[in-house]
Amino acid sequence: MPLLPGEATLGVLGGGQLGRMFVHAAQALGYRCVVLDPDATSPAGAVAHEHIQADYLDEAALEALGQRCQAITTEFENVPARALERLARTRVVAPGAAAVAISQDRIREKAHFAASGVPCAPYAVLNAGTDPDTVPEALLPGILKTARLGYDGKGQRRVADHVQLAAAFEELGGVDCVLEQMLPxxxxxxxxxxxxxxxxxxxxxxxxxxxxxxxxxxxxxxxxxxxxxxxxxxxxxxxxxxxxxxxxxxxxxxxxxxxxxxxxxxxxxxxxxxxxxxxxxxxxxxxxxxxxxxxxxxxxxxxxxxxxxxxxxxxxxxxxxxxxxxxxxxxxxxxxxxxxxxxxxxxxxxxxxxxxxxxxxxxxxxxxxxxxxxxxxxxxxxxxxx
Ligand SMILES: Nc1ncnc2c1ncn2[C@@H]1O[C@H](COP(=O)(O)OP(=O)(O)O)[C@@H](O)[C@H]1O
Ligand SMILES: [Mg+2]
Known part of the structure; x- marks a missing residue:
């Protein structure tokens, strides 16, 4: 049975512009909407029926969201997977925590592309134990990207050779990264x-x-x-x-x-x-x-x-x-x-x-x-x- 317009309440984790436009569309269909976001002036919180102003891992806030809403979505991929898992125990959560976790991590994402039979750029994984000099020459020049939390070109460095790669890896803090071959x-x-x-x-x-x-x-x-x-x-x-x-x-x-x-x-x-x-x-x-x-x-x-x-x-x-x-x-x-x-x-x-x-x-x-x-x-x- 679908959750019907005019009856159900939908929740959104995240109060940015994507959440706001989701709320507009849901409300046009006749759904009630609740937004969870820590920012008092969030774009989505301003238009939702209700704004729960709290952190994404706040137990009481997640409890309240789950009580008010029959289905919950997220408007940004860096929402903690734990929050989605918790809500999914009692409510419809889409997308699910597992899919969000894959998209949060470029290493898992690339493995998923391979499993789906869709080619991505040749790449190597770098983590704390990796000596950048051992990365195959064929991947250079390349782009070094942090595995997590990158967006709009942030968390990325273009590198021409092993010297630049080592410097960039250090500059990015030695966190888990992928080096992708620079493609034409x-x-x-x-x-x-x-x-x-x-x-x-x-x-x-x-x-x-x-x-x-x-x-x-x-x-x-x-x-x-x-x-x-x-x-x-x-x-x-x-x-x-x-x-x-x-x-x-x-x-x-x-x-x-x-x-x-x-x-x-x-x-x-x-x-x-x-x-x-x-x-x-x-x-x-x-x-x-x-x-x-x-x-x-x-x-x-x-x-x-x-x-x-x-x-x-x-x-x-x-x-x-x-x-x-x-x-x-x-x-x-x-x-x-x-x-x-x-x-x-x-x-x-x-x-x-x-x-x-x-x-x-x-x-x-x-x-x-x-x-x-x-x-x-x-x-x-x-x-x-x-
Ligand atoms: N392997 C690559 N070869 C050439 N250009 C790339 C490559 N990876 C990324 N870029 C360029 O950098 C941009 C940002 O990279 P992307 O992986 O999409 O990170 P973001 O999370 O910042 O969107 C891409 O839209 C593309 O223009
Ligand atoms: Mg991109």
Whole structure:
């Protein structure tokens, strides 16, 4: 029996923008929502029916969340797996602790990709006992990444040779790391896959992503430079990765397309994803509604892209001029553009690099969407080419 709209209460661990947009989607369907987050001003806490302000491992808070909610999800992957395990004793928890634990650790994640039959970059594991000089020469130049807690390019060092590798490993504190061979990328893409507890799987159209300074900047759908066969392969690979771990919920899988045309899996996030925000305005079902459907046992159906779209990430940098003085971005000008849909996350303080919102620009054609997205970039002071 699904947990029905209008009756059930859903819980979210984490109060960031992903939690906020999840709450919006759940509330639109008629669910009550409770958010657990330690921050008094969290974006999701501000819109939920109830905000339990406490640490993720606070026993009393987890108890309260479990009492109020019939199903619980998480909006970020670094929530302690222990908290999910505890809640799962009495409640539906999606995604489950085991899947989250795999995604939290690049070493386990890569082993999981191999078990799913999807190739990733050649790599070696480095831990406290490893002599960096013994790492195979073939992996250099490479990228050294901490196994845990990396995001938006943080916890990574590019290394050309063994000398730089040893220095970078020390600089990262000698914690568990993977060294990946530096691959010749043609482009980057990602796929949202959704899996229900009954094993039903649907995927969203492939998104093509551009990063700047390690942070997602632009997502385009349909992916302009990826042919149909490769898109199908990416969707099948993402489905295999979700099925192999019995995943329940929305999972985002990031891929590289190499210059020789090969598809390589990079990493995954056990939740809705920044690159999937395009679904909010360009698809008949958003990634957040899909998360609600998957965790409540409502039907999953194949989503339909109804409009080509360009998503622009809006970082805190937009709130400052070239001299570092605070300014208000020209939202009125942006919102006059055809197809422009603004999503701000309600964060009180803008800081450079901080994700403050995103802009989806949809169009009747990809050219229309792109032309209006470029006009938005001009108004906001973002680069007009990508
Ligand atoms: N093996 C690699 N070869 C080439 N580029 C890479 C490789 N790994 C990562 N990158 C580049 O660095 C970016 C960030 O790496 P990623 O593993 O996705 O970490 P994060 O958790 O910061 O997103 C990628 O989006 C890609 O542009
Ligand atoms: Mg990434």
């Amino acid at each position: 990328l043609a482009l980057e893409l990602s796929v949202l896959v959704v899996r229900g507890a009954d094993g039903a799987v649907v995927t969203f159209p492939v998104q093509q992503n551009l990063h700047r300074d390690g942070i997602l900047a632009v997502t385009e759908v349909p992916a302009p430079d990826v042919d149909a066969a490769l898109q199908a392969q990416a969707r099948e690979s993402a489905s295999a990765i979700a099925a192999e771990m019995g995943y329940v919920g929305v999972l985002c899988v990031e891929f590289f397309v190499l210059k020789d045309g090969r598809l390589i899996v990079n990493e995954m996030a056990p939740r809705p994803h920044n690159s999937g925000h395009y679904t909010m305005n360009a698809c008949d079902l958003s990634q957040f509604e899909m998360q609600v459907r998957a965790m409540t046992g409502l039907p999953l159906r194949e989503p339909r892209l109804h409009s080509p779209v360009v998503m622009l990430n809006l970082l805190g940098d937009l709130w400052f001029d070239a001299q570092g003085r605070e300014r208000a971005p020209d939202w009125a000008g942006v919102l006059a553009l055809p197809g422009a849909e603004l999503h701000l996350y309600g964060k009180t303080e803008a800081r450079p690099g901080r994700k403050m919102g995103h802009l989806n620009v949809i169009g009747a054609t990809a050219e229309d969407a792109r032309a209006n997205a470029r006009r938005a970039c001009a108004l906001l002071g973002l680069p007009e080419t990508w």
